[in-house]
Amino acid sequence: MTPRMVNAATISGKPRQVAGSSSSLSRSRVDFATLGRAPMRLGIGTRRITSRDLQIVEASEELLEAEIPEPEGVAQDVSLIRGFNATIPSADKGRSRRRQTRNVDAPRMGLKKLGMSARGLMVDEEEHEGESVASEEDVVMVGRPEPRGRNLRPKKKGRQSLSAGKVIGTDELKRQTHEIKRDKENLHVRKSLIEGEIKEISHKIQTLDNLRAKLQEDLLKLQEDELELDDELEGVKERLDIEESRSRPPKARTQQPHVAQSSRRRKGPAFLPSEHDELPPGVAFMSLTGHNGPITALDFSEPYGTLVTASQEEFAPKVWDLLSGEEIGRLKGHRSTVKCIQVEDHVCLTGGEDGSVRLWDLRRVDEDEDWDKESEIVSLSEIAEEEEVDEFGGRTKAKTNGSIRQGESEAGSVSEKEGPCVRVLEGHSKAVTALYFEDDCLVTGASDKTMRQWDLTTGQCVMTMDILWAISHPPTAGPGLFPGAAAAAGTFAVPTPPYADGTWDMYQDFVGAVQFWGYALMSGSGDGAVRMWDMRTGQPHRTLFGHTGPVTSLQFDELHAVTGSLDKSIRIWDLRTGGIFETLKYDHAVTGLQFDTRKVVAAAGENGLKVYNRTSMQHSTLITNGHTRPVQKLRYMDKYMVSGGRDSIVKVWAL
Amino acid sequence: MPSELPYAADAEESLSFDELQVLRLQYEKEISQSHVTVQTTFNYAWGLVKSPMKDHQVEGVRLLGELYRNEPTRRRECLYYLGLGHYKLGNYEQARRFNNLLLDKEPTNLQAQSLASLIDKKVTQEGYIGMAIAGGAAALGTLVLAAIIRRAHK
Numbered sequence: 025m026t027p028r029m030v031n032a033a034t035i036s037g038k039p040r041q042v043a044g045s046s047s048s049l050s051r052s053r054v055d056f057a058t059l060g061r062a063p064m065r066l067g068i069g070t071r072r073i074t075s076r077d078l079q080i081v082e083a084s085e086e087l088l089e090a091e092i093p094e095p096e097g098v099a100q101d102v103s104l105i106r107g108f109n110a111t112i113p114s115a116d117k118g119r120s121r122r123r124q125t126r127n128v129d130a131p132r133m134g135l136k137k138l139g140m141s142a143r144g145l146m147v148d149e150e151e152h153e154g155e156s157v158a159s160e161e162d163v164v165m166v167g168r169p170e171p172r173g174r175n176l177r178p179k180k181k182g183r184q185s186l187s188a189g190k191v192i193g194t195d196e197l198k199r200q201t202h203e204i205k206r207d208k209e210n211l212h213v214r215k216s217l218i219e220g221e222i223k224e225i226s227h228k229i230q231t232l233d234n235l236r237a238k239l240q241e242d243l244l245k246l247q248e249d250e251l252e253l254d255d256e257l258e259g260v261k262e263r264l265d266i267e268e269s270r271s272r273p274p275k276a277r278t279q280q281p282h283v284a285q286s287s288r289r290r291k292g293p294a295f296l297p298s299e300h301d302e303l304p305p306g307v308a309f310m311s312l313t314g315h316n317g318p319i320t321a322l323d324f325s326e327p328y329g330t331l332v333t334a335s336q337e338e339f340a341p342k343v344w345d346l347l348s349g350e351e352i353g354r355l356k357g358h359r360s361t362v363k364c365i366q367v368e369d370h371v372c373l374t375g376g377e378d379g380s381v382r383l384w385d386l387r388r389v390d391e392d393e394d395w396d397k398e399s400e401i402v403s404l405s406e407i408a409e410e411e412e413v414d415e416f417g418g419r420t421k422a423k424t425n426g427s428i429r430q431g432e433s434e435a436g437s438v439s440e441k442e443g444p445c446v447r448v449l450e451g452h453s454k455a456v457t458a459l460y461f462e463d464d465c466l467v468t469g470a471s472d473k474t475m476r477q478w479d480l481t482t483g484q485c486v487m488t489m490d491i492l493w494a495i496s497h498p499p500t501a502g503p504g505l506f507p508g509a510a511a512a513a514g515t516f517a518v519p520t521p522p523y524a525d526g527t528w529d530m531y532q533d534f535v536g537a538v539q540f541w542g543y544a545l546m547s548g549s550g551d552g553a554v555r556m557w558d559m560r561t562g563q564p565h566r567t568l569f570g571h572t573g574p575v576t577s578l579q580f581d582e583l584h585a586v587t588g589s590l591d592k593s594i595r596i597w598d599l600r601t602g603g604i605f606e607t608l609k610y611d612h613a614v615t616g617l618q619f620d621t622r623k624v625v626a627a628a629g630e631n632g633l634k635v636y637n638r639t640s641m642q643h644s645t646l647i648t649n650g651h652t653r654p655v656q657k658l659r660y661m662d663k664y665m666v667s668g669g670r671d672s673i674v675k676v677w678a679l
Numbered sequence: 680m681p682s683e684l685p686y687a688a689d690a691e692e693s694l695s696f697d698e699l700q701v702l703r704l705q706y707e708k709e710i711s712q713s714h715v716t717v718q719t720t721f722n723y724a725w726g727l728v729k730s731p732m733k734d735h736q737v738e739g740v741r742l743l744g745e746l747y748r749n750e751p752t753r754r755r756e757c758l759y760y761l762g763l764g765h766y767k768l769g770n771y772e773q774a775r776r777f778n779n780l781l782l783d784k785e786p787t788n789l790q791a792q793s794l795a796s797l798i799d800k801k802v803t804q805e806g807y808i809g810m811a812i813a814g815g816a817a818a819l820g821t822l823v824l825a826a827i828i829r830r831a832h833k
Contacts, residue, residue: 074737076734076737076738076741077737077768079741080737080740080741080744081770081773083741083744084744084761084765084773084776084777086748087744087747087748087761088776088777088780103683103684103756104717104718104721104725104753104756104757104760105683105684105685105725105756106683107718107721107722108718108721108722108725111718111722112694112698112701112702112722112726113697113698113701114698217716217718221716225714
């Protein structure tokens with residue numbers, strides 16, 4: 025007895041623990057009830073309490089705490105038990121049973137054999153008569169008015185239809201109608217269940233799709249960052265070379281690394297004051313006013329350095345200090361509008377409508393106190409700058425760009441130049457509309473449809489490349505250019521499509537843009553063709569067709585060339601194949617552009633600057649505190665951009 | 680809206696082994712596809728609960744509990760099934776709690792009311808048995824005590 029009591033006590037103890045503090049039951053009943061359960065647990069049920077049991081009991085504690093919202097949607101329409109009854113296998117039994125009632129007693133035809141042999145399967149065994157029936161109770165005996173003997177009668181009276189002889193019975197038929205109705209309801213239930221599932225899954229797919237789109241965006245962002253890092257690496261390597269060579273004493277000429285990278289090709293990040301990072305991106309934080317007419321050209325030496333801008337109305341480009349935003353001087357000398365400018369450190373080259381190209385030393389702008397003084401124009405033949413040759417090799421200083429300036433500060437005897445203008449290069453007969461120089465080599469393009477290569481140390485024109493000749497003698501037969509090309513023989517003048525403010529010009533610059541690297545020169549001209557020249561021979565070896573309007577701006581790097589034209593498009597060319605990589609369409613003519621591995625910034629006839637992100641293929645516009653009339657020209661270095669527009673204002677942006 | 684629920688007697692009728700097998704296979708197939716529908720889980724759980732074997736019932740109740748946890752819209756119905764399941768297992772305490780939650784929401788639900796009365800009946804039944812045991816134990820105890828005292832007296 026004692027062990028039983030002890031057992032009863034322990035068992036009653038355990039359920040009591042588990043039940044916890046009950047709400048509605050009195051304690052005595054609990055005790056007795058649990059005690060009453062003891063015999064069941066001990067004797068009758070041989071099953072031990074498993075972990076599962078405890079699990080569910082513990083879980084139920086948690087479940088009881090959970091909230092119970094109102095049922096809605098599928099839960100409201102189809103209760104669980106209905107779904108159960110609709111989907112369990114026995115739900116289909118009715119249908120098979122009904123089919124059996126329609127079984128007609130027909131002479132054995134061996135249909136199965138026929139069917140199997142038609143499928144190409146072997147029929148091994150003889151079948152036994154009669155199909156199997158699910159359960160006895162479902163077999164319904166149908167009355168057979170005809171005795172079996174009918175089959176023995178040899179004389180055929182003509183076949184009656186199979187169903188004629190069958191009588192099923194009204195009770196059975198009523199039962200069948202009920203069954204069919206129920207089956208239909210079941211089907212309806214199953215349909216709604218499946219529809220609910222489909223909706224749920226669609227919702228899940230939607231969420232996953234959204235997630236995927238987000239991840240793809242993030243991936244693109246990372247790719248862009250990678251490109252930026254690549255550029256930075258190149259910049260850092262260059263810097264390393266420069267600093268290394270600086271630490272080494274200057275040795276023989278042959279060992280010098282190529283320290284002077286044109287600012288146009290330099291890829292790495294620029295040196296910016298730390299405050300620049302605090303600027304909000306995409307905002308024009310400085311405006312330089314002072315010009316009277318639309319800006320025609322601009323360039324700067326470095327961010328927060330020296331800026332040179334030229335406008336339509338004034339023939340002397342203005343020189344600005346970007347740190348203070350003040351004008352520090354003017355470059356007087358040109359007799360007409362300046363159409364193109366390039367600045368490298370303190371060397372500035374300008375090409376004007378008067379057909380001359382002037383070389384300026386920007387350090388001497390401050391010296392020129394008296395702005396009214398006329399600077400003398402010295403023609404080419406008078407120049408004999410032999411003394412500059414010894415400076416030619418002196419490239420040990422960082423950021424030097426040839427020895428032109430050194431020669432000037434020392435010389436003084438022959439070159440009687442006053443003010444900042446160092447040299448004048450004459451030769452073109454019409455307006456010089458595009459120029460590009462690197463170290464000592466300068467290439468200019470003019471409206472006389474020629475391009476000239478100059479040596480900046482001597483000031484001599486080394487080569488003249490005739491575009492007109494190239495047009496009429498194409499190296500390979502190319503596709504026809506746009507109709508304006510036919511007029512190339514005469515004076516070239518094409519009306520530009522209207523800008524965003526409705527104005528338009530007569531575009532007369534036959535050579536819109538030039539750039540070279542080593543011996544490879546690329547030019548964009550008024551016939552819409554982009555030509556690649558070999559500067560050693562002076563012959564074009566390849567022409568890229570595609571633009572349907574004059575090319576106004578051009579830039580290339582090792583992989584791609586980007587050209588903008590009056591046909592409202594920018595084309596990105598693959599230099600290896602010569603094919604068009606991408607075409608960007610705009611609403612107005614493109615007058616200026618610059619690109620790097622990650623973006624293309626374009627002046628496309630609107631007040632805002634259009635930026636195209638090359639990795640994410642997204643367009644955006646820079647308009648905050650921007651121009652009030654269409655932008656004409658732009659130039660950027662790393663995160664610092666300068667743009668000039670038809671509103672005569674020059675704006676400085678933080679990118 | 681009142682829930683459609685089966686009476687407790689329905690839980691006493693079990694499915695045939697084949698039918699249960701079909702439900703189990705359906706459930707396992709959906710698990711392998713890692714998309715288990717509510718209906719399949721319920722079908723299988725309900726089939727298990729109806730079965731006479733304790734192990735099945737426990738498993739069924741566990742599945743119903745999972746269903747309860749995962750599908751908030753189905754919770755009200757599940758309250759009833761969980762109550763029924765615990766009732767079959769003999770956990771009257773739990774059964775009563777689940778059922779009472781349901782009755783709070785739907786006081787007029789016939790099935791819930793009938794389940795409540797069934798649970799009460801069973802509990803009182805066990806109470807009587809318990810009282811009988813206690814009484815018997817007390818009686819035996821007094822007898823033993825009497826025997827000891829008599830012996831001590833002697």
